[in-house]
Amino acid sequence: MTTTAAPHELLRLKSHMGRLALATTVLGSGMALLDGTIVNVALPTIGRELHADLAGLQWVVNAYALTLAAFILLGGSLGDRFGRRAMYAVGVGGFGCASALCALSPTVEVLIAARAIQGLCAALLVPGSLAILQASFHREDRMAAIGAWTGLLGVATASGPVVGGWLVERNWTWAFWLNVPLAVVVVVLALKFVPESRNPLASKHIDVAGVTLAVVGLAGLTYGLTSLSDGVSAPGLAVGCLGVLALGAFVWAEMHSHDPMVPPSLFANRVFSTINLVTLLVYAGLAAALLFLVLFLQTVAGWSALSAGAATLPLSVVMLAFAGRFGRLAAKSSPRPFMIAGTLVAAGGFVLLAMARRDASYLIDVFPGITLVGVGLAMTVAPLTGTVLAAAPDELAGTASGVNNAVARTAGLLAIAALPPLVGLGGADYASPGALAPAYRLAMLICAALLVGGAALTAFGLADRKTPCADSPHLDVTAR
CATH class of the missing domain: 1.20.1250.20 (MFS general substrate transporter like domains)
Structure with missing residues (x-):
């Protein structure tokens, strides 16, 4: 049975609930954005304390970018199928847990693995925040809400170098511990103040072929592109070409799937x-x-x-x-x-x-x-x-x-x-x-x-x- 939203269930931007819902999406997305900026500032200190070489430090950044790019299509699709608020809360909570793992990492290899988990969780919360705004607000308020979301996230971008420098001067692990209490607050706010929304006609069947090809394609393309910073190499070129081929196969698979992750329509x-x-x-x-x-x-x-x-x-x-x-x-x-x-x-x-x-x-x-x-x-x-x-x-x-x-x-x-x-x-x-x-x-x-x-x-x-x-x-x- 199809459920249709009644007008009064949608939020107004100037209402108390509307402001809280907007703040919730900004805090979660801002946490992920600020974390990336702070980590860049902390890299020299991380290298000294974990005895990491340049390649290791590059992967501290790239592991996050790789999994985020690879799974972001899946994150958006899961929100439509199983609930955007639910996936957003899972992403934020997972990001907080992964941040704790980053702070506790004894070696750069463990830190890289934890950063990859952070990227996977960010793939759930990043598209989820915008989808929540689109689904939760009245049509005439949506673009204003997105504009406010964009502007407020600029604060995270601007404050990143300053906050990062201040934290790293004390202890580089604070850059990650900061996310843990913030994630708890965002999850509580999401469950209390953000309306749940989903596509009730979406099949609960996961498009396994589409997911696999999208992950391989986006991960391969991302790896190939990031490897160019060290010059053209045979492994990087091969993985990049594999990514392009997988993305081509993804388009073909979605056009012939009964339950596509990304509908060609x-x-x-x-x-x-x-x-x-x-x-x-x-x-x-x-x-x-x-x-x-x-x-x-x-x-x-x-x-x-x-x-x-x-x-x-x-x-x-x-x-x-x-x-x-x-x-x-x-x-x-x-x-x-x-x-x-x-x-x-x-x-x-x-x-x-x-x-x-x-x-x-x-x-x-x-x-x-x-x-x-x-x-x-x-x-x-x-x-x-x-x-x-x-x-x-x-x-x-x-x-x-x-x-x-x-x-x-x-x-x-x-x-x-x-x-x-x-x-x-x-x-x-x-x-x-x-x-x-x-x-x-x-x-x-x-x-x-x-x-x-x-x-x-x-x-x-x-x-x-x-x-x-x-x-x-x-x-x-x-x-x-």
Whole structure:
């Protein structure tokens, strides 16, 4: 029997329950995001205390990225089938337990294994947080909720280097112990204040072939791309090719499966397909630009790691202040003009940053450009995310979120792997100011071009109307 949500069961953003539900999704997602930033700051200390070499430290980061990318599609699909709140709570609780294992790790090998478990749990909570927003709020409040979610997560991004530096100065294990009480709080809040939602028509049968091929494909592609940081190698190339072949087989299997993990009908929707392509371009440009900016400020301009990381603070502040507002405006009119203008404004910010002098001054060479990037992203991210979720039926919100997250993360990996050799960087060039400075300028211009491509794709691929909200009679939302 199909259960349909009554209007009063859906939340209003300005209500007490709505704010608590939003805070719950922000805290869980922020925990995962902040943890990644803090771990990056803690790597030198971890290396000294656990006697780890560079390859071991790389895998402390990559093990998390690998399992997160490999299982994120499965995480979104499980939420649709068995309950988004339930999977989110399991993911957050598992992340807290894995964090305790990280803190207790006696060797780098144990730490790498624990980080892989963290990534697996994050694959449940990351798509689950957005799916909860899509399924729990009234349609007219959804884009504003997603905008607020985006802006508030910027706080975690901005505070990462500062919080990480403070914690690591005391004990690197605090970076992981911090997650344990936070995970407990988030699980309690989720079970008490977040409505449960699922697709009641979804089969409880697990698409084993689809799951296996998606995991092998995403893991293989991620491994192949991350291995490029050490140069092209036969094992990395072979695993990467295996990943590509597995993803091709995944598409074929989903088209012929009775209970597909990712229904092919999602991509029959032109809006859904277009927005995911825009996501690929925007997040590729963003990931590569931020990486090159931090490298330039440290290697060429001579800034400290903390100062270089803190240089992006205006981006997060602007998104916190304006992402929710732009989300509300886009919901009232159309996301298309905001996405076009936003990607062009952010591209302009990258062009300004490309012009930074070698003895860069923060107020003259960095602040104007990074602030412009923040304004552009504030205009873009909430309408983009809201549109891709609204283009899918409500009962597939988790799957749609998983697909879009997988596209965004793969875009970052592709850009970070491909752009350095494309602009002539290799080996130890990252430490050479003479080699990095011209490569940085070219890389920033390429990133700007990627965002201009996103604007063009939005202009030609989306109609200028309100965000499409697929009406579905199959949404099961039960307020606790």
